[in-house]
Amino acid sequence: MYVFAMAILERAHLEIIRAVDQQGSLTAAAETLHLTQSALSHTARKLEDQLGVAIWHREGRSLRPTQAGAYLLSVANRLLPQLDQAEALLRQFANGERGVLRFGMECHPCYQWLLKIVSPYLAAWPAVDVDVKQKFQFGGIGALFNYEIDLLVTPDPLYKAGLTFTPVFDYEQVLVVGPGHPLRQCAFVQPKQLSDETLITYPVEIDRLDVYTRFLTPAGVSPRHHKTIETTDIMLQMVASGRGVAALPRWLVEEQSAKFDVAPVKLGRRGVDKQIFVGYREADAGINYLQAFVELARSYRQSQ
Amino acid sequence: MYVFAMAILERAHLEIIRAVDQQGSLTAAAETLHLTQSALSHTARKLEDQLGVAIWHREGRSLRPTQAGAYLLSVANRLLPQLDQAEALLRQFANGERGVLRFGMECHPCYQWLLKIVSPYLAAWPAVDVDVKQKFQFGGIGALFNYEIDLLVTPDPLYKAGLTFTPVFDYEQVLVVGPGHPLRQCAFVQPKQLSDETLITYPVEIDRLDVYTRFLTPAGVSPRHHKTIETTDIMLQMVASGRGVAALPRWLVEEQSAKFDVAPVKLGRRGVDKQIFVGYREADAGINYLQAFVELARSYRQSQ
DNA sequence: TACATACATGAACAAAATTAATCGATAGAT
DNA sequence: ATCTATCGATTAATTTTGTTCATGTATGTA
Numbered sequence: 214m215y216v217f218a219m220a221i222l223e224r225a226h227l228e229i230i231r232a233v234d235q236q237g238s239l240t241a242a243a244e245t246l247h248l249t250q251s252a253l254s255h256t257a258r259k260l261e262d263q264l265g266v267a268i269w270h271r272e273g274r275s276l277r278p279t280q281a282g283a284y285l286l287s288v289a290n291r292l293l294p295q296l297d298q299a300e301a302l303l304r305q306f307a308n309g310e311r312g313v314l315r316f317g318m319e320c321h322p323c324y325q326w327l328l329k330i331v332s333p334y335l336a337a338w339p340a341v342d343v344d345v346k347q348k349f350q351f352g353g354i355g356a357l358f359n360y361e362i363d364l365l366v367t368p369d370p371l372y373k374a375g376l377t378f379t380p381v382f383d384y385e386q387v388l389v390v391g392p393g394h395p396l397r398q399c400a401f402v403q404p405k406q407l408s409d410e411t412l413i414t415y416p417v418e419i420d421r422l423d424v425y426t427r428f429l430t431p432a433g434v435s436p437r438h439h440k441t442i443e444t445t446d447i448m449l450q451m452v453a454s455g456r457g458v459a460a461l462p463r464w465l466v467e468e469q470s471a472k473f474d475v476a477p478v479k480l481g482r483r484g485v486d487k488q489i490f491v492g493y494r495e496a497d498a499g500i501n502y503l504q505a506f507v508e509l510a511r512s513y514r515q516s517q
Numbered sequence: 518m519y520v521f522a523m524a525i526l527e528r529a530h531l532e533i534i535r536a537v538d539q540q541g542s543l544t545a546a547a548e549t550l551h552l553t554q555s556a557l558s559h560t561a562r563k564l565e566d567q568l569g570v571a572i573w574h575r576e577g578r579s580l581r582p583t584q585a586g587a588y589l590l591s592v593a594n595r596l597l598p599q600l601d602q603a604e605a606l607l608r609q610f611a612n613g614e615r616g617v618l619r620f621g622m623e624c625h626p627c628y629q630w631l632l633k634i635v636s637p638y639l640a641a642w643p644a645v646d647v648d649v650k651q652k653f654q655f656g657g658i659g660a661l662f663n664y665e666i667d668l669l670v671t672p673d674p675l676y677k678a679g680l681t682f683t684p685v686f687d688y689e690q691v692l693v694v695g696p697g698h699p700l701r702q703c704a705f706v707q708p709k710q711l712s713d714e715t716l717i718t719y720p721v722e723i724d725r726l727d728v729y730t731r732f733l734t735p736a737g738v739s740p741r742h743h744k745t746i747e748t749t750d751i752m753l754q755m756v757a758s759g760r761g762v763a764a765l766p767r768w769l770v771e772e773q774s775a776k777f778d779v780a781p782v783k784l785g786r787r788g789v790d791k792q793i794f795v796g797y798r799e800a801d802a803g804i805n806y807l808q809a810f811v812e813l814a815r816s817y818r819q820s821q
Numbered sequence: 822t823a824c825a826t827a828c829a830t831g832a833a834c835a836a837a838a839t840t841a842a843t844c845g846a847t848a849g850a851t
Numbered sequence: 852a853t854c855t856a857t858c859g860a861t862t863a864a865t866t867t868t869g870t871t872c873a874t875g876t877a878t879g880t881a
Contacts (some may be wrong), residue, residue: 222604224527241826252870254829259869264604265611270664274827277664280617281610288603292596298567299592300526306585307569313584360574360581416852518823543860558860563838577847578858 221263224296227289229253229260230268233276234286239373251254253502284309309501311340317362318345319353319362319369321415321445322462323489328384334509341502357494363503368423370490377498381510382489386423387477391455402477404432411457413448416441424460428480449473525567528600531555531593533564534572537580538590585589615644615804621666622649623657623673625719626766628794629749630686631670638813645806661798667807672727674794681802685814686793688766690727691781695759698780705783708736715761717752728764728789732784753777766791 233244239257243250254316261268267284269276278286305311318324324347330344349356353365357376370378388407390397396406419425429435440457442448445465452459453473466477491510497503536546541570543561547554565572572589573580579762583588609615622628628651635647653660657669661680674682692711694701711733723729733739746752749769756763757777770781795814801807 220528220532220600220604222528222600222607224524238827249871250828251830251872255869258829264607266607271828275878276828281607284610285603285607288599295592295596296524297527299589302588303526303568303570303585307589362631400552442566542858553840555841555860555861559838562860575859579847582860 217438222310225294227285229257230282230285231289231293233257233269234278235379239276247287260394266328291294293417305340306416309499310503312500313342314345314364314503314506315344315362317349317353317365318347318368319365320421320489322384322465322487323366323368325445325462325465326489330510330513334506337509338502338505354492357492363493363497363500364506365492366489366508367492368487372439375495376492378490379493379507379511380478380488381491381507381514383514384464384487384489386427386460386480386485386487387463387466388424388480389449389459389466389475390473390478391452391458394455394458396458396478397476399478400481401484403426403481404429404434407436408434409459410436411438411440412436413442413451413459415448416419416443422460423485424480427485428460428489445469451474528597529560530564531589531597534586534589535593535597537561537573538582543580552655566569592727601610609644616804616806617646617648618668618807619648619650619666620655620809621653621669623662623669623670623671624652624725624770624793626688626791627670627672629766629769630793634814634817638810641813642806642809653659658796662797667797667801668810670793670797671796672793674796679799680796681799682794682796684792685795685811685818686789686817688768688793690731690784690789690791691763691767691770692728692774692784693753693756693763693765693779694772694782695756695762696778698759698762700762700782701780702793703782705786705788707785708733708738711740711762712738714740715742715744716740717744717746717761717763718753718772719752726764726785727789731789732764749773751780 229242229424232245233239233253236242236245238252239253243253246253257268260395264281266281267279268282269278302311315325318327335341335343345364346356348473349361353362353367354371354373354376356362357365366381370380372378388396388402396402399406412424414422414424438457440451442451445461448459448461450473451457452475460480463477466475469475477516491507493503493507531536532550533546536549537543537557540546540549543557544554547557550557561572568585570585571583572586574583605744606615620631622631628649631649633636639645639647650660650666653665657666658675658677658680660666661669670685674684676682692700692706703710716728718726718728742761744755746755749765752763752765754777756779757760764784767781770779773779795811797807797811
């Protein structure tokens with residue numbers, strides 16, 4: 214394995230130089246390296262020939278490092294531990310103990326959900342790092358295929374060859390109203406009842422908003438105004454102060470009702486039920502820290 | 518060359534990983550490494566098998582690094598330059614451009630002389646480092662044989678097999694007297710004239726002091742007092758203030774006479790002439806930065 | 822002087838890495 | 852849609868390299 218004509222110094226040479234220094238003789242070094250003395254003698258001489266420098270002074274039957282040898286020893290002591298560590302780390306990669314889990318998020322409630330689940334996961338997998346990305350040039354599915362992310366959290370699974378989606382969270386999408394809102398006491402709201410309201414949503418395309426696709430649009434209704442807000446907290450603040458109504462997961466509203474004076478109202482008689490899925494490449498099914506995340510997510514779903 | 522069963526990651530692997538990243542494909546990498554595409558493909562696959570980790574995702578006809586691959590790339594970018602630099606430095610060793618010249622000093626005037634000559638030498642050989650040692654368990658010759666030092670500067674050459682000595686400096690050892698000293702006007706001093714004096718010398722054994730071995734002892738004379746002082750400056754200060762007389766090289770006294778009010782007096786009618794030699798191992802005769810030092814020293818001798 | 826120990830050497834052998842030839846897949850051009 | 856150039860994988864043959872075995876030489880020691 215010579216790769217370049219120029220490259221002479223191999224890892225094995227450094228191992229030999231270090232072993233000879235530690236053991237004090239070629240023969241002893243050969244033993245620790247599980248080789249014969251002859252093999253080391255040959256290799257050492259060849260290295261010296263190629264470098265054009267003596268590495269040891271031969272004085273009778275002992276080897277004393279030359280200046281070049283002393284320098285090489287310092288190189289060996291510096292670089293060999295780094296190579297050893299690299300191999301150890303790769304072994305962790307191989308065993309699936311170490312890795313980076315890159316999440317892609319396609320919806321705002323997904324993000325809220327991930328926050329809850331990531332912290333027990335990190336505790337269980339200390340050698341795994343987590344990264345979250347939210348913008349994708351070719352959509353979440355494309356990011357999965359391009360290996361930009363490893364897990365996609367989305368309400369819209371796409372059953373496509375090479376990808377696996379698993380439901381991890383069920384929730385009901387509800388209307389959120391502020392204090393003293395006329396709809397607050399209703400068992401449910403009908404589309405027409407929003408035609409005079411200001412609807413506040415996250416800033417995404419309308420066909421990705423369930424209030425539209427599964428509630429307003431089928432009934433041919435539009436709200437009087439439509440405002441977009443980035444963050445959930447501000448959105449709830451707006452609703453609590455009577456500036457409009459919003460559509461959010463019921464669990465999120467209930468969690469935040471202690472903080473903001475808001476109440477959930479069912480969307481339509483039947484309600485709007487949603488699911489969040491995680492998707493990953495089938496090729497990655499064997500990565501155990503990835504599987505572990507999916508399992509953890511599923512177990513959370515059971516417990517609710 | 519496998520050395521350990523454990524060691525997998527070789528320099529060549531890192532070269533391949535770096536080249537594939539830089540060139541963008543196996544085929545292009547093979548070209549820059551002067552190998553065939555097949556060779557790289559084999560080596561890469563074998564490495565992945567041994568590590569148990571994929572280094573690249575194979576997507577159609579392109580290679581995209583996996584997490585492990587990205588990590589290995591960072592290792593390669595960190596370690597390969599260090600290996601390259603080590604080889605470059607060894608090449609300098611091989612060409613005799615680089616090295617460390619370790620001096621051993623066996624006499625105080627030798628040290629004074631070395632100080633004068635080292636600075637032009639360092640200017641001429643910027644890649645050579647100089648180190649000076651003054652204490653030796655088995656004497657200067659022993660230090661030479663033990664490779665503790667590379668050059669011995671001494672007034673006492675020992676023509677022994679394996680060593681070469683060259684005279685590099687001739688000087689006259691003289692008595693140094695202070696202002697108003699009765700001997701100051703004499704053309705020379707005789708041993709008896711020192712029997713009432715205080716003699717100041719460096720702190721070494723008497724049989725290594727030329728005032729004794731070549732002047733006082735042959736005449737059976739001893740000075741009244743004998744004091745020892747480490748440093749030349751303090752010694753001259755003592756002499757200048759009339760606390761005693763000393764024996765030093767004439768050139769040193771003349772150099773310092775501007776600074777201290779001292780004068781040289783010949784030791785005996787004939788004077789005491791001395792030589793400084795540098796000795797080195799014959800085995801090192803081929804080291805050109807060592808030869809260069811000896812040459813430089815000799816040329817200084819000529820010019821004086 | 823004999824003996825043990827350490828490194829060097831040459832030839833034979835074993836184990837690799839490398840190559841050549843070929844295949845299948847893919848992206849881009851016509 | 853088809854063709855073509857390009858890329859990586861594969862197999863078998865070849866070459867190179869590393870290792871061992873047996874032996875030699877030098878050195879320090881009982």
